[in-house]
Every structure is written in structure tokens, then in C-alpha cells.
Amino acid sequence: MRLFYNICYIIAVIFGLPVILSGAMVSDKRRKTVFKRLGLASVPERIRTSYFQRPAHPTIWVHALSVGEVLSAVSLIRKLKRRFHDKKIIVSVSTKTGYEIAHQHLHDSVDCLFFFPYDLLFSVKYITRRIRPDLVLIVESDIWPNFMAQMKKQGVPVCWVNARISDRSWRSYKRFPLIPKHLFSGFAKIFTQTDDDRCRLIDLGISAERLVTTGNMKFDQPVDSVDYEQLTAVKQKFNIAGRRRIFMAGSTHKGEEAILSEAFSALKQMIPDLLLIVVPRNPERFQSVYRLFESKGFSTVLWTKPARASSSDDPPADVLVVDTMGELRRLYALADIAFIGGSLMPFGGHNPLEPASFSKPVLFGPYMNDFALMAKLLLDSGGAICVKDAREISRTIADLVSDDKKRRQTGENARKVFCANQGAVERTMSAVESALTINSFESGI
Numbered sequence: 545m546r547l548f549y550n551i552c553y554i555i556a557v558i559f560g561l562p563v564i565l566s567g568a569m570v571s572d573k574r575r576k577t578v579f580k581r582l583g584l585a586s587v588p589e590r591i592r593t594s595y596f597q598r599p600a601h602p603t604i605w606v607h608a609l610s611v612g613e614v615l616s617a618v619s620l621i622r623k624l625k626r627r628f629h630d631k632k633i634i635v636s637v638s639t640k641t642g643y644e645i646a647h648q649h650l651h652d653s654v655d656c657l658f659f660f661p662y663d664l665l666f667s668v669k670y671i672t673r674r675i676r677p678d679l680v681l682i683v684e685s686d687i688w689p690n691f692m693a694q695m696k697k698q699g700v701p702v703c704w705v706n707a708r709i710s711d712r713s714w715r716s717y718k719r720f721p722l723i724p725k726h727l728f729s730g731f732a733k734i735f736t737q738t739d740d741d742r743c744r745l746i747d748l749g750i751s752a753e754r755l756v757t758t759g760n761m762k763f764d765q766p767v768d769s770v771d772y773e774q775l776t777a778v779k780q781k782f783n784i785a786g787r788r789r790i791f792m793a794g795s796t797h798k799g800e801e802a803i804l805s806e807a808f809s810a811l812k813q814m815i816p817d818l819l820l821i822v823v824p825r826n827p828e829r830f831q832s833v834y835r836l837f838e839s840k841g842f843s844t845v846l847w848t849k850p851a852r853a854s855s856s857d858d859p860p861a862d863v864l865v866v867d868t869m870g871e872l873r874r875l876y877a878l879a880d881i882a883f884i885g886g887s888l889m890p891f892g893g894h895n896p897l898e899p900a901s902f903s904k905p906v907l908f909g910p911y912m913n914d915f916a917l918m919a920k921l922l923l924d925s926g927g928a929i930c931v932k933d934a935r936e937i938s939r940t941i942a943d944l945v946s947d948d949k950k951r952r953q954t955g956e957n958a959r960k961v962f963c964a965n966q967g968a969v970e971r972t973m974s975a976v977e978s979a980l981t982i983n984s985f986e987s988g989i
Contacts, residue, residue, distance in 0.1 A: 549689050550665060577640050580659040582667050603632040605677040607660055609686040610642035612895060616706055616761045617683045618649050619969045625653050627973065634675070636660040638686055641827065644869050649766075663688035672698065681705045681976070683761075692730040701732035705972060706761045708737045709744045710892075711913055717748055725749040735972050738917060756975045759968030760917065762897055775878050781850055783860045788817050789945050792879030792904075794872050795825040795894040797886050801833050804883070805840045807937035812862065814942050821875060823866040825885060825894070830867035837863040847871065877902045880951065881944055883937070884908040896922055900958035905944055905951055907931050921965065927958030 606621055608614045614637060625633050634656040637643045646657055661667035668690045680695055680702040687704070695702050709717070717724040728734065728750050736742045737760040746752050784790070791811070793804055801822060808820050820842075824833045830846070837844040842862040849867075866875065876882055882899030886892060887909035896906045896918055906928040912919035922928035931937045944951040 546689055546693060554664075577638075577643075577659055581638070581662050582664070601630070601632045602628075603634060603675060603677045603679075604628060605634050605636065605675065605680045606683065607636045607680065607686060608642065608646070608683040610637065610639040611645050612762075613683045613685065614642050614646045614649070615765050615895070618766055619764045620681075620683075620705070620761060620972060621650055622653050623969060623973050627977075631678075632656070634658070634677075641869055648870050660686065661691075663690045665690055668694050679703070684708060687727060689727060692727065696730055702730060703976060704728070704731045704734040705976075706737055706758075706968070707734050707741060707745070708760075709741050709748075711916070714744055721748060733975065735975050737968075758971040758975055759965065761968045761972060762895055762918070763962060763965040764967070764969040765897070774874070778875075778878060782845065782864055784819060788819055788860070789815060789881075790819045790821060790879045791881050791883070791941055792821045792823075792875060792899070793883040793885060794823045794876065794898070795885035796822055796833070797825055797889060797891050798829065800885055800888045801836050803888055803934050804937070805837055805842070806934035807941075808842070808863070809840065810934070810938040811941055814938075815945055817860070818941075818945070819860065819864065820862065821864045821866065821879065823872050823875065823885075827867075827869065830865065834865045834867070837865065873898050876904060879904055881905050881907065881941055883931075884912075887911050888931075888933075893919070896928060896958075897962050900927060900962045903952075903955035903959040905929070905954035906958050907937065907940060918961075921961045922958055925957045925961045927954060927956075927961050929954070 604624060606617060606624070608617045617635075621633060621635060632655040633653070635646055635650060635654045636658055637646050638660045643657065643659065650657065661671045668688075672691070672694050676698070677695075677700055680700055682702065682704050684706045692702065724745075725748060728745065728748070731754060734745060734750065734755050735758040736745065736755060737757075739757050742752075742755045742757050745755055778784070791808075793800075796804065801824070804820070804822065808818075811818055820837075822833060822837070824830055834844055834846055843859065844863040844865060845861045847864065847866040847868055866872070876899040879899065882904045884894050884896045884899075884906065886894045888911070889909070890911045890913075892914035893908060893912035894915070896908060896912070896915060899906050900922065906922055908919060908928065908930060910930060910932055919928065919930075923930060929940050931940055944954065
């Protein structure tokens with residue numbers, strides 16, 4: 545099966561090479577990752593070793609695909625560093641934005657941060673033979689056949705952490721059952737988010753002895769303390785009056801901003817001083833989102849380019865488009881109501897716990913497939929409201945803005961869900977330690 549996979553992979557790369565190279569030339573995001581992910585320059589010198597030399601220090605390798613996976617893993621990685629302080633903790637990511645977020649949160653907690661290789665045989669062999677890890681933890685997703693086979697060949701245990709089988713993946717795996725059985729059987733242990741995920745993996749042919757339900761680590765992601773001086777500076781920078789209401793739309797996707805602009809038009813008639821803050825998911829869409837709201841007649845400013853110096857005499861902006869990375873979580877603390885992007889259209893949604901951790905009422909659309917459990921818990925508790933279109937968005941926000949008690953209670957309900965489901969990182973740490981027979985692990989790596 546792996547031979548067939550590699551043949552198909554190479555054919556796809558050959559025929560897709562013109563697109564890949566042209567994309568790398570015109571896209572800053574692609575240009576900064578494509579060559580590094582080939583592996584030839586991706587292993588930093590300080591962790592590189594020869595083919596035959598064992599590393600001076602044992603190495604634990606944590607891989608997190610992109611932003612969401614990185615944020616899920618932050619607490620775990622910090623605990624690993626404290627628990628195995630005499631080991632090297634290295635982290636790989638697959639995207640530029642994931643790299644930036646990992647550097648922001650983990651630069652002082654890991655020995656190395658680098659890009660995960662493409663699943664080409666030469667790339668995988670080059671990196672793994674020079675890093676020579678003693679343990680690999682893959683967070684949530686990004687599982688590749690050649691990488692798993694190489695780890696098995698080297699005798700390196702690999703654990704799947706915060707594992708989840710979505711409805712869409714479940715349906716696909718059921719149609720081609722040999723694929724998941726072949727791919728997932730390479731894990732020494734799999735730590736699932738829920739019992740449902742565990743049962744699905746058993747049904748796919750994975751041995752129950754390899755599976756442990758540890759919970760969802762996203763509930764344990766660190767909540768940045770609110771720096772009120774910073775929030776005050778933001779308000780002054782964009783002339784946000786103290787009593788002005790703020791509607792925050794985070795991680796929005798193409799097509800959703802048009803729906804939000806329609807809802808916002810109706811809201812401005814009822815709440816003239818309402819401010820909309822939009823944080824697009826894809827950095828390459830910052831300018832197009834800005835132009836969209838400007839074309840609708842709203843006074844629109846960019847986070848990096850305020851239209852004017854702060855002055856109480858200046859008319860406030862209607863829409864603020866955040867055109868930089870790393871601000872989303874802090875801005876949730878500033879908002880009165882938060883909307884989760886990727887949910888009005890079938891993108892799977894994004895993490896609703898970030899605004900919940902700040903006691904904010906959470907709104908999202910009907911497409912929260914990738915965060916179904918979180919969405920259900922928030923809805924059942926009264927901490928979130930599902931909105932399907934512009935009309936429902938405007939009506940719900942108007943209701944929450946006009947009723948301070950309801951808005952505060954909804955936010956408190958969301959916070960309770962966030963706090964009540966913590967503990968997955970600690971359970972994962974315990975499971976990792978017990979699964980790897982710590983005595984041999986600590987003496988042998």
C-alpha cells in the first residue's frame with residue numbers, strides 16, 4: 545500500500561510542480577515554507593546530528609499542524625519541558641501562521657522550532673535521521689504514511705495526542721477501511737478527546753489497548769491575563785469610547801464577511817455607536833476584507849494603519865479590520881459579543897473557547913463540525929447562540945446589547961463550560977508517562 549501511495553504522491557508532485565513553484569513565487573506564505581518543508585534546510589544546526597551518532601541529549605518531538613493545533617499544545621509542551629527538563633523539546637509546524645504563533649507562545653519553552661517536512665521519502669529520511677527523536681507526539685492531525693513508517697523503522701514510539709475523528713473523516717474512513725487501519729496502527733498510543741472518538745477508532749480496527757480517552761486539550765489552553773493598560777491603549781488608538789459596544793468576528797472566511805456586513809448594516813440603524821472588529825482567518829485576505837467593508841459605505845480602518853491620530857473630536861470608525869497575527873485572543877477580552885468564523889459556511893468552524901474563557905457571549909453558525917462537542921456544551925449551557933444568517937445575527941446581537949443582564953449571564957455560562965472541562969493536559973501527561981514505561985524511557989533516551 546505504501547508503494548502505491550508513494551507512486552501517487554510523486555506523480556502528484558511532478559504534475560503539480562508548476563503550480564507549487566508559481567505559488568511560491570507570488571505568495572509570501574508559500575515562499576517561506578515550501579523549500580524549508582522539502583527538508584534540505586529545515587533542521588537547525590543545534591539539533592542536527594549525523595546518521596550514525598546518537599544525539600547528546602534525548603529528544604521529544606511535538607508536531608502541531610497550524611494555529612489551532614499549536615494553541616492546543618502550548619500547555620502540554622510547557623509541562624513536558626518542566627517534567628523532562630533534561631531532555632530536548634523540539635516543535636515542528638506545517639504552516640507559516642502556525643510557526644508565528646508557536647514562536648510567540650513557545651520561544652522560551654522549546655529547544656527548537658522548525659517546519660515539518662513534506663511526506664517525500666528523501667525529505668522524511670533526511671530530517672528524521674538527523675534529529676533522531678526518542679519520542680514523537682502528533683497533535684490532532686497531520687499524520688503521514690512515510691513519516692510513520694520511518695519512525696517505526698527507527699524504533700521510535702509515536703503517540704497521537706488530542707485525537708479526534710470528525711463526522712466527515714469517519715464517513716471517508718468507513719468507505720476505505722484499510723487506509724485508517726494501516727495508518728493508525730503505527731501509533732504506540734492514541735489519546736482521544738472523547739469516548740465517541742475512541743469507539744470510532746476501535747470500529748476502524750485499532751486495538752482498544754492502544755486507546756485512552758484523556759479529554760480535549762483545547763479546554764486547557766492558557767488564557768492570557770488581561771492587560772488593561774494595553775486594552776486602554778487600543779481604545780485610545782482607535783477612538784473607542786468607554787461605553788461603546790463592540791462586536792467581534794474572529795477567524796472569518798471568504799463569504800462570511802458579506803453576511804456580516806449585511807447584518808451590521810441593520811445593526812447600525814438600531815445601535816449607531818456599535819463597532820465591528822473583524823479578524824480574517826487568512827492573512828492573504830486582509831486587504832480584500834478591508835475593501836469589502838469600505839465599499840459598503842462603512843468607515844473602515846486597518847489595525848496596522850489607523851486612519852487618524854486619536855482624538856475625541858474625530859468621528860469613530862464603524863469597522864476595524866485586524867491585519868496582523870496574534871491579536872485575536874487579546875481582542876476577545878475587549879469585545880462585548882464574539883462571533884466564531886468558519887461556521888456560517890461549511891468550513892468546520894473554529895475554537896469557541898477563546899471568547900468563552902473571557903466570559904463573552906459566543907455566537908456561531910450551523911457549521912461547527914470540527915468543534916461539535918464544544919459547540920454542544922456551550923449551547924446546552926446557555927453560553928452560546930447559533931445564528932444561521934444575517935437576520936439572525938443582527939436580531940441576536942441587538943437583543944444582547946439591549947439586555948445587559950442577559951449578556952452577562954450568557955458570558956458567565958460560557959466561562960463555566962470552559963472551566964468545567966479542563967484537565968486534559970494533565971491526563972495526557974499521565975497517559976504518556978505510563979504508556980512509555982517511564983523507567984526505560986528516562987534511562988534509555
